[in-house]
Amino acid sequence: MRKKVSIKDVADALGVSKTLVSFVLNNKTEKHGINAETRQRVLDKIKEMNYSPNQAARGLRTGKSNAVGLIIADIANPFYSRIARSIEDQARKKGYQLLICSSDEIAEREIELIQLLSDTGQVEGIIISTTQSDAKMLGAIYKDNFPIVLIDRYFEESGIPTVIVNNEEGAYSAVEKLITNGMKRIGMLTISPSFISSVRDRVKGYKKALKENNMKFDKKLLREIPFDNLRDSVRKEVMELLSPPNKADAIFLANNNLAVAAIEVINEMGLRIPNDVALVSFDDIELFQLTQPGITAVSQPIEQMGKEAFYMLERQINGEEENKPGRVVLETELKVRRSCGSVMKP
Amino acid sequence: MRKKVSIKDVADALGVSKTLVSFVLNNKTEKHGINAETRQRVLDKIKEMNYSPNQAARGLRTGKSNAVGLIIADIANPFYSRIARSIEDQARKKGYQLLICSSDEIAEREIELIQLLSDTGQVEGIIISTTQSDAKMLGAIYKDNFPIVLIDRYFEESGIPTVIVNNEEGAYSAVEKLITNGMKRIGMLTISPSFISSVRDRVKGYKKALKENNMKFDKKLLREIPFDNLRDSVRKEVMELLSPPNKADAIFLANNNLAVAAIEVINEMGLRIPNDVALVSFDDIELFQLTQPGITAVSQPIEQMGKEAFYMLERQINGEEENKPGRVVLETELKVRRSCGSVMKP
DNA sequence: TTGAAAGCGCTAACAA
DNA sequence: TTGTTAGCGCTTTCAA
16 A cells, blocks of 8 residues: 555654654644744654644544534435535535435435444534434434534424524515416425425415415315425326316426426426416526526525534534524525516416 | 443443454454354344444554545536435445545645545545646556546546546537538537546547538637636627627537536527527536427436446455456437427528 | 653454 | 454653
8 A cells, every 4th residue: 555654754753752743733832832943843854754644543532533424315416415515615624524425315324324424433523404204313412412413404392503594484485476476376396205394394385375365275286296206206296286177377396306307397298387387496506597488496595504504513513512503594585587477477 | 422332341241352342343253253142142232332333443443444535626516416426325335435525626626635535544545537637646646556546537648547438429429410400600618727638528529520521620619618717708708609700500518517608698698599509518417408498418327437436446445456447438328409409400 | 842651442463 | 262462643641
């Protein structure tokens, strides 16, 4: 194998002790009153010998891995990959590595991943968009003082620090837009499992918008799509929604995956958006500004979510508990494009 | 902090030695002729005490981190996030963690990342879509026996194991399609820095297609877009390409980023695809089947690229050098959609 | 102002 | 068939 210069090699080459080199390495020279000149000699030698400290050894000794974990459904999903990028930037800035793991929304796999990361000491904390149905597991780990931050999805009473957006409000604004634009039968595609808080809140917002506009909620217009058979299921449900007796004139999609699949079906059916069916989706992915017509979508402040989440995690790692971060709720923004029809519609 | 049960705790609880527990942990019981019954007792206790081995300690002792690195331009780019997902799956299957780092195509940052990962022993090998202009740096590391696999981009003479697609052929087929469909003035948007092999080969394919169809190469029709100012630059160049005196009737885009930006401009200009301008892009992202019209694109076998790359890395890590993998070139597939016009065009 | 030495948790050679 | 022990590379207490 390759390079193997250790702290001892540097110390020997210099005729000093490992301690001294270590002090220099960790900026502890001031504290110990080391000569600036000595310090420089060490620094030079380190560079000359191209030494860098072994992470495993350092981690073993200090109990810190300088890494944090991110567990999401799928790194190939643009929503999560953008979240990941944002967290990666924050983490690197603070000298942390990021370990990204995809759970595919499988609860047991997620548990395995959490244990893999936490029990082995591979990471000092985890940011997770969880697919657990309740707070039991994560709550226990958190109580046990392992740093955790929930992102995108939360549990009501867990006390685990959380970053989410105002999903209900976002959904509400989306559906209200459709109503304003004259839509009368607004369907919604949501995703199961239905205990996922973000999705649940989007359904709430949908219902609230209907109610406040004196439109009665027709449960035949609300369809739940299983995560693991998304495409086929969307095809079936969209077709049903658009045909008699349902005859929806608009559909609100609970996330980008659903929207992508729905657009596909609608295209295939030869229907026009928004004339035959108006569309609004949650998650504003790049695609939505490029389709013709553009897709109206609820945009989430992804950058900021990642930033807040990492900050919350960092506080826990550093034991700054007094100033407890609690739950951060960020606002969404409705990006209006042509897919939602227009007020001019007859 | 939390849980701290070590191998010693398990051994003490059982009244056996750490060695025994370690053997069980590492499936070395057979080799040492440990009683099946003893083995089971240890296993039970491990589960009971909820013990899992500390990675840092294990890593320090064995010199293996059980992690590999992936360095790409940007994890938020769908092409790379899909590659990452594919590699993640392979890695996990083999018990490896994946550390993903984004370089933003900045050569110096890439070097820092490589050193960060390799010098500190954080990873046992690196898969990289490099932005280096030459093989110097990576070649040296590889020669030094640090496992490296190049993905998507290669160096001619470096000898570093590589997974790429046949970019020239892919580009050739794309441009030829445009020619078959009657396009006369085919522009191309490519990306700088131009030493990136994949992009360079796509330009080659473009030129080859023109040549073989007796169309002369007009260098005014080939535009180079800087990575760091992509959007504005694409706007400018597309506009120029489509206006007199260039009057391109088709554009070949060297990657998905360029295509996305180009479509945006074309939409804004109020032009229709393919009537006013036909389009073909490299990289088949989901978006391209959803736009109206769909965008014809050169599809890369992303799954397979990830698989091959990890396999190559694994062989190096395991020191299986004799059976040297060399360079794997995978074939692309042209996904024909409406954006490239049709043979029926006058 | 610097150094000696212990020990983090684990594996593996060697002993028994 | 199981145990003793050394030591991976580092940080840090204590001593000088």
